[in-house]
Amino acid sequence: MQLKELTINxxxxxxxxxxxxFSTPITAIVGPNGxxxxxxxEAFRFVLGEQSMRSLRGRKGEDLIFNGSTSVVRSNRxxxxxRLDNAAQGGKRTFPVDFDEVIIERIVHRDxxxxxxxxxxxxxxxxxxxLLASANIGPTGHHIISQGEADRILTATPxxxxxxxxxxxxxxxxxxxxxxxxxxxEKTRENIAQVESLRREVVPHLRFLERQVKKMEKSLAxxxxxxxYYAEYLKRxxxxxxxxTEAIARSAEAPRIALKEQSxxxxxxxxxxxxxxxxxKSAALVALEKRVAEVRTRRQAAVRGEGxxxxxxxxxxxxxxxxxxxxxxxxxxxxxxxxVKTAVVSAEKIAVKAADDEEVSAVRRALTDVVGVFxxxxxxxxxREVVSAKAEREELAELTKEREKNAKERERIAEEEVSVEEExxxxxxxxxxxxxxxxxxxxxxxxxMNRIREAEQELRTIExxxxxxxxxxxxxxxxxxxGVALIGRGITAYRDHSLTNxxxxxxxxxxxxxxxRAKQYERRRHLEKMKIRLEELGVGANEDVLKEYTxxxxxxxxxxxxxxxxxxxxxxxxxxxxxxxxxLNEQFVAGIEQIQTEFARFFTLMFGGGxxxxxxxxxxxxxxxxxxxxxxxxxxxxxxxxxxEAEEEGVExxxxxVQLPNKRVxxxxxxxxxxxxxxxxxxxxxxxxxNPPLFVILDETDAAxxxxxxxxxxxxxxxLAERSQLILITHNRxxxxxxxxxxxxxxxxxxxxxLLSVKFDExxxxxx
Numbered sequence: 089m090q091l092k093e094l095t096i097n098x099x100x101x102x103x104x105x106x107x108x109x110f111s112t113p114i115t116a117i118v119g120p121n122g123x124x125x126x127x128x129x130e131a132f133r134f135v136l137g138e139q140s141m142r143s144l145r146g147r148k149g150e151d152l153i154f155n156g157s158t159s160v161v162r163s164n165r166x167x168x169x170x171r172l173d174n175a176a177q178g179g180k181r182t183f184p185v186d187f188d189e190v191i192i193e194r195i196v197h198r199d200x201x202x203x204x205x206x207x208x209x210x211x212x213x214x215x216x217x218x219l220l221a222s223a224n225i226g227p228t229g230h231h232i233i234s235q236g237e238a239d240r241i242l243t244a245t246p247x248x249x250x251x252x253x254x255x256x257x258x259x260x261x262x263x264x265x266x267x268x269x270x271x272x273x274e275k276t277r278e279n280i281a282q283v284e285s286l287r288r289e290v291v292p293h294l295r296f297l298e299r300q301v302k303k304m305e306k307s308l309a310x311x312x313x314x315x316x317y318y319a320e321y322l323k324r325x326x327x328x329x330x331x332x333t334e335a336i337a338r339s340a341e342a343p344r345i346a347l348k349e350q351s352x353x354x355x356x357x358x359x360x361x362x363x364x365x366x367x368x369k370s371a372a373l374v375a376l377e378k379r380v381a382e383v384r385t386r387r388q389a390a391v392r393g394e395g396x397x398x399x400x401x402x403x404x405x406x407x408x409x410x411x412x413x414x415x416x417x418x419x420x421x422x423x424x425x426x427x428v429k430t431a432v433v434s435a436e437k438i439a440v441k442a443a444d445d446e447e448v449s450a451v452r453r454a455l456t457d458v459v460g461v462f463x464x465x466x467x468x469x470x471x472r473e474v475v476s477a478k479a480e481r482e483e484l485a486e487l488t489k490e491r492e493k494n495a496k497e498r499e500r501i502a503e504e505e506v507s508v509e510e511e512x513x514x515x516x517x518x519x520x521x522x523x524x525x526x527x528x529x530x531x532x533x534x535x536x537m538n539r540i541r542e543a544e545q546e547l548r549t550i551e552x553x554x555x556x557x558x559x560x561x562x563x564x565x566x567x568x569x570x571g572v573a574l575i576g577r578g579i580t581a582y583r584d585h586s587l588t589n590x591x592x593x594x595x596x597x598x599x600x601x602x603x604x605r606a607k608q609y610e611r612r613r614h615l616e617k618m619k620i621r622l623e624e625l626g627v628g629a630n631e632d633v634l635k636e637y638t639x640x641x642x643x644x645x646x647x648x649x650x651x652x653x654x655x656x657x658x659x660x661x662x663x664x665x666x667x668x669x670x671x672l673n674e675q676f677v678a679g680i681e682q683i684q685t686e687f688a689r690f691f692t693l694m695f696g697g698g699x700x701x702x703x704x705x706x707x708x709x710x711x712x713x714x715x716x717x718x719x720x721x722x723x724x725x726x727x728x729x730x731x732x733e734a735e736e737e738g739v740e741x742x743x744x745x746v747q748l749p750n751k752r753v754x755x756x757x758x759x760x761x762x763x764x765x766x767x768x769x770x771x772x773x774x775x776x777x778x779n780p781p782l783f784v785i786l787d788e789t790d791a792a793x794x795x796x797x798x799x800x801x802x803x804x805x806x807x808l809a810e811r812s813q814l815i816l817i818t819h820n821r822x823x824x825x826x827x828x829x830x831x832x833x834x835x836x837x838x839x840x841x842x843l844l845s846v847k848f849d850e851x852x853x854x855x856x
Contacts, residue, residue: 090172090173090182090782090783090813091110091170091171091172091173091782091783091813091815092109092110092111092171092172092173092189093107093108093109093110093169093170093171094107094108094110094128094131094132094135094168094169094170094171095107095108095167095168095169095170095171096108096127096128096131096168097166097167097168097169098153098154098163098164098165098166098167099127099130099131099134099152099153099154099166099167099168100124100127100130100131100152100153100154100166100841101124101127101154101835101839101840101841102124102127102131102154102840102841103154103157103160103163103839103840103841104840104842106841106842106843107843108128108831108843109829110783110813110815110829111828111829112827112828112829113809113810113813113814113828114805114806114809114813114814114816114826114827114828115813115814115815115816115827115828115829115830115831116815116816116817116818116823116824116826116827116829116830116831117815117816117817117818117830117831117832117833118817118818118819118824118830118831118832118833119832119833119834119835120834122835123833123834123835123841124833124835124841125817125833125841126787126788126817127841128815128817128831128833129232129785129787129815129817130143130144130145131168132168132170132232132785132815133232134152134168134194134196135168135169135170135192135193135194136170136192136216136220136225136232137194137204137213137216137217137220139213148200149196149197149198149199149200149201149202150196150198150199150200152166152196153165153166153196153197153198154166154840157838157839157840158837158838158839159837159838160838160839160840164197164198165195165196165197165198166195166196167193167194167195167196168193168194169191169192169193170191170192170193171189171190171191172189172190172191172192172782173188173189173190174187174188174189174190175188175189176188182223182782183219183222183223184219184222185206185207185219187207189207190206190207190219191205191206191207191208192204192205192206192216192220193205204216206219217264218261218264221258221260221261221264222261223781223782224255224256224258224260224779224781224782225781225782225783231256231776231781231783231784231785231812232784232785232787233772233784233785233786233787233789240768241768241771241772242744242756242759242764242767242768242771245741246705246740246741246742246743247739247741248741249741249742249743249744250676250739250740250741250742252775253676253679253680253683253742253775254672254676256679256683256775256776256778256779256781257675257676257679257683257775257778257779258779259672259675259676259679262668262671262672262675263672265664265668266665266668266669266672269661269664269665269668270661270665272657272661273658273661273662273665276654276657276658276661277658279650279654280651280654280655280658283647283650283651283654284651286647287644287647287648287651290640290643290644290647291644293640294637294640294641294644297633297636297637297640297641298637300633300637301633301634301637303625304625304633304634306625307622307625310618310621310622310625311575311622313618314574314575314615314618314619314622315575315578315579316585317611317614317615317618318571318575318579318582318615319579319581319582319585320582320585320587320611321567321608321611321612321615322564322567322568322571322579322582323582323583323585323587324587324600324603324608324611325560325564325567325608326564326582326583327597327600327601328600328601328603328608329557329560329561329564331597331601332553332557332601333554333557333561336550336553336554336557337554339550340547340550340554343543343544343546343547343550344543344547346539346543347540347543347544347547350536350539350540350543351540353536354533354536354537354540357532357533357536358533372515376508376511376512376515377512379508379512380505380508380509380512383501383504383505383508384505386501387498387501387502387505390494390497390498390501391498393494394491394494394495394498397487397490397491397494398491400487401484401487401488401491404480404483404484404487405484407480408480408481408484411480435457435458438457438458439458567612567615568580570619574619574622587600673740677704679778679779680702680704680742682778683702683771683774683775683778684701684702686773686774686775686777686778687700687701687702687770687771687774688700688701689774690769690770690771690773690774690777690804691746691767691770691771693770693800693803693804694766694767694769694770694797694800694801694804695748695749695763695766696749697749697750698746698747698748698749699746699747700744700745700746700747700767700770700771701744701745701746702742702743702744702745703742703743703744703745704740704741704742704743705740705741705742705743706739706740706741744756744767744771746759746767748763761792762792762793762794762797765789765790765791765792765793766793766797768789769789769790769801769804772789773804773808776808776811776812777808777811780811780812781812782812782813783812783813783814783815784808784812784813784814784815785814785815785817786814786815786816786817786818787817788817788818788819790818790820790822790823791818791819791820793820795822798820798822798823799822801820801822801823802822802823802825802826805823805826806826809826829845829846830845830846831843831844831845831846832844832845832846
């Protein structure tokens with residue numbers, strides 16, 4: 089037996105743990121209405137992953153948990169455990185897991201959260217569904233038919249019937265794979281869009297960096313060209329400067345020696361001339377020159393001293409005159425009234441004070457003080473200036489005497505000056521008469537000096553050339569330093585550079601140093617242009633930019649590879665989806681033909697004749713056409729510019745056509761309730777025969793059958809039990825009689841469902 093056990097705990101009315109063992113092909117669950125026996129079928133749906141609360145007869149997760157009664161507290165969680173056999177048979181396991189048993193548990197909590205446990209390990213619902221789908225088991229479909237849903241396959245749409253048939257044929261695995269492939273394809277397309285978006289962001293920056301790198305490459309190429317050109321220029325310049333510096337130094341030796349020799353001759357000639365001129369007369373002439381200068385100096389000093397004394401005398405005379413004038417003015421001036429009044433008041437005070445004193449001495453002192461006040465009034469303060477003027481008259485007298493003395497001294501010095509000058513002129517005339525003898529010596533000196541000037545001129549010319557070379561040497565050093573800064577210290581190895589002509593022959597030193605300077609100046613101008621171009625491009629390579637360019641380029645290449653890989657994955661997924669769709673369609677078509685055969689056989693068996701068939705149809709679906717799909721040109725006459733409707737073929741579905749025996753009944757809508765039940769049972773059994781599931785759960789699908797049809801129903805159950813385990817929830821005695829084990833479900837006043845198991849023999853007795 090594949091289905092071994094079902095354990096229910098806290099699920100709906102099963103407040104306490106209840107275990108159902110399935111050790112026989114057919115197990116029946118019986119009990120009165122409202123006892124909770126249908127909750128067993130829902131427990132199967134729940135543990136197999138059903139997500140529709142409507143199928144579980146609830147609105148939210150906590151509706152599945154025992155909610156308590158008057159005597160039993162409510163539960164905080166509900167759990168259902170199903171145990172399935174997975175022992176290898178013929179070297180193959182039913183489920184693709186390496187366990188002899190598959191134990192699935194689902195737990196729901198009051199907050200609505202669900203847990204899924206597979207063989208003791210928590211897992212995802214999706215993993216549970218894929219595992220069960222591999223064995224043609226699912227939470228809904230052909231193998232779980234609940235109460236009131238026996239004719240669901242009849243009322244379903246063609247598309248829904250197709251899904252039921254695919255489920256019965258075990259095509260869920262392909263559907264899961266197709267859905268997963270479509271999901272992965274959608275995700276891959278999203279990833280492609282994201283990667284393309286990233287690449288769109290990267291590409292402008294990459295292009296910018298490419299321009300920068302190309303600019304750097306041009307800069308590096310120009311650098312290399314400049315390095316070669318620089319080395320050639322520097323070597324030519326160095327050779328030229330070295331050669332000509334040495335040549336000029338050699339050419340300066342001869343005039344320098346001549347200058348030295350002529351300078352020595354000049355010194356000798358001068359000494360001879362000086363010797364001839366330095367006799368007694370010359371010495372006397374020199375002494376007289378000194379005396380003349382001395383006398384003149386003394387005379388000039390006397391004149392200056394006399395002038396100074398005259399200035400002082402004039403000043404004192406003006407000063408004395410001014411003082412005398414002021415003295416006269418002071419004597420004639422009246423005494424101011426304010427001063428008289430002050431003097432009278434002072435005398436009055438002294439007199440009043442003395443009148444009160446009886447001492448004669450005090451009166452005498454008072455009289456003396458009064459006399460002093462009036463003398464003081466009459467005494468003019470300007471009389472002090474008379475004393476000052478007297479002192480200046482005395483000083484004037486002294487200066488006058490000194491002026492007379494100085495005048496006599498000046499006259500004496502003037503006479504001495506005239507005498508010395510006459511003596512000097514006489515001696516000079518005598519010396520001039522004797523100068524003719526020195527003219528020959530002077531001419532010799534002039535010739536020597538001319539030769540010296542020629543040597544000096546030649547040396548100045550050489551020095552000018554040396555200065556020019558020195559400037560060019562300075563410019564050369566500057567160029568070398570600039571080259572080091574611009575290119576690097578490698579430029580200092582310019583001496584190792586080889587200079588060749590157009591034929592590749594190395595140039596000789598004579599050719600290099602004999603070249604016109606204009607060509608080298610042209611090279612310098614070209615060198616400057618190259619340096620300017622290099623500065624415009626940027627000096628050297630920027631390592632950060634190169635690294636960033638490499639990183640961005642690698643990232644772009646990675647994104648391109650990613651897009652390529654994703655597009656290839658998308659293509660593979662599209663191919664896989666097409667292949668899965670083709671496999672689904674092929675197996676669906678083949679399965680439909682098999683189900684069609686079994687359906688016709690079961691239908692004939694149930695109704696004692698008639699016919700039934702399944703037709704594959706593609707229903708028309710009305711679809712709104714949007715602006716981008718709408719052909720405005722086709723509606724120009726009507727002027728329509730809004731959305732329009734169009735019909736297209738939908739997904740292929742299944743229609744059921746039956747013909748009852750001895751009746752003109754065509755179509756499912758004309759069947760009675762019992763006929764619909766028999767038709768749906770025949771189709772369900774037919775699907776189960778084509779691809780038998782591990783177990784089938786039928787929840788009161790025989791409720792509408794009469795006794796005769798119940799026997800036919802029982803016969804089909806027995807035939808079906810040969811290939812699948814059956815769990816029957818029923819009130820029908822005929823159905824009960826086919827079961828090997830009966831589970832009775834009861835519910836007392838506490839609202840809790842309980843299980844009772846009855847063996848087959850006992851079940852028959854109870855049924856009768």
